[in-house]
Amino acid sequence: MDHSLDDAREAMLRRLPAVGQLLQLPRVQSMISSYPRPLAVEAIEAAVGYLRQKILSAASATELDTLDLGSDFVLSLIAEELGRRRPHLRRVINATGIILHTNLGRAVLAPQVAAAVSMAATCYTNLEFDLATGERGSRHDHLEGLLCRLTGAEAAAVVNNNAAAVLLALSALAAGREVVVSRGELVEIGGSFRIPDVMAQSGARLVEVGTTNKTRASDYKAAIGPDTRVLLKVHQSNYRIIGFTSEVSLAELVEIGHSQGLIVMHDLGSGLLADLGPYGIAGEPDVRASIAAGADVVTFSGDKLLGGPQAGFILGRRDLVAAIKKHPLARAVRIDKLTLAAAEATLRLYLEPERAIAEIPALRMLTTPVSAIAARAQAIAARLRESLPGTEIDVQPGASQTGGGSLPAHDLPTQLVAVRPSPQWGSVADLERALRRQDPPVLARTQHGFLLIDPRTLLPGDEDAVVAALVAALAEGGGSGG
Secondary structure (H helix, E strand, C coil), X not given: CCCCHHHHHHHHXXXXXXXXXXHHCHHHHHHHCCCCHHHHHHHHHHHHHHHHXXXXXXXXXXXXHCCCCCHHHHHHHHHHHHHXXXXXXXXXXXXXXXXXXXXXXXXXXXXXXXXXXXHHHHCCCCCCECCCCCCECCCCHHHHHHHHHHHCCCEEEEECCHHHHHHHHXXXXXXXXXXXXXXXXXXXXXXXXXXXXXXXXHCCEEEEECCCCECCHHHHHHHCCCCEEEEEEECCCCCCCCCCCECCCHHHHHHHHHHCCCEEEEEEECCECCCCHXXXXXXXXXXXXXXXXXXXXXXXXXXXXXXXXCCEEEEECHHHHHHHHHCCHHHHCECCHHHHHHHHHHHHHCCCHHHHHHHCHHHHHHHCCHHHHHHHHHHHHHHHHHHCCCCEEEEEEEEEECECCECCCCCEEEEEEEEECCCCCCCHHHHHHHHHCCCCCEECEEECCEEEECHHHCCCCHHHHHHHHHHHHHHHCCCCCC
């Protein structure tokens, strides 16, 4: 029928479904079932608003005729709007080959550890309650015995991360006094956390000795004065100085410090408890070795080579750890019940070392032989070739990384699934962006014109998501708009 543009526009507006009607549709109810109602209504209103704006801005009746008001298109708009309102913290697929990827949350927890967190989250617990006496207890008690058994330390405390552990220990033991550190160990880690800055916050006074590449025992001895309280050794966990270098071992530092009545503190950073030597991984100091060497206080992270939750562990002499626990800052940096549950469950796995390596995801990824990774890579490549016959797909040798400021000089041999889209589709950068838009997003590397999938960091079952994401991304079409 021949209508004026205004009549045609009015007719189209009347055809727009009402938000209330859409909310009653079974397919819409299924789509919004996991969303809070305000967000679901907002998404539907936005979808209808988009269509209304398209109708109002149409320049001709012909343009109006091209607008799709069919239910499938409306539902697709709602789905798109819901996607913009999904939770911000989301599952992603780590195909980068970086095991302890800081930006992706570092260590993935073992299933039994996740179960312990779930229990603590959904039940009341004896977090600070002594079931034997009926009196108030300490949250440190849940981990102290276990940590001492695993490391040989006299006492232990746990806070919310290793930066907090260093800050708390220095605040409790060296405020207003001098702490001696080698210039080669004044490290900075992610987030601009620097040893000199945290020392300043603790109230301790930094005394630098040696040079960037060489520090000798005589440098420490010469720096010790009446105000010296701590000799601090910091493990260079996120970089290496090679070549014309020398450093004072922890055992030497302990001998120097104890001869002068000083505290020797070792900030390990990563905190390795497993013996990775049989797997060809060396160079990372072991927590037990630091305690055995005589360090009075040892600090390390929970979510790096330990493979547990974000936490900071403080081990050492009973009197020093007691002073640390009593410091006012201890409450400000304490761990919550969920972290405590995860830490305990992770540490319990270390009572059986072989089980820890097999079941803690970070350790399993570190120790997986390249032959097993090659088999996964070939299986993924075969599935992709079947689904994407026009795409160049290969398996190439490469290197994985530990990440998280751990084992910086130790690359792990791996086998990579290499994908190169056709020039007509778009660039490898377009493909990398398209994978990040999938659900769940897949994060991969790009190099030499290929998108690289490293099976080493894929969790069990991730292969299906990787294949589906690549197929969907390449079906979308490339170019700058992806």
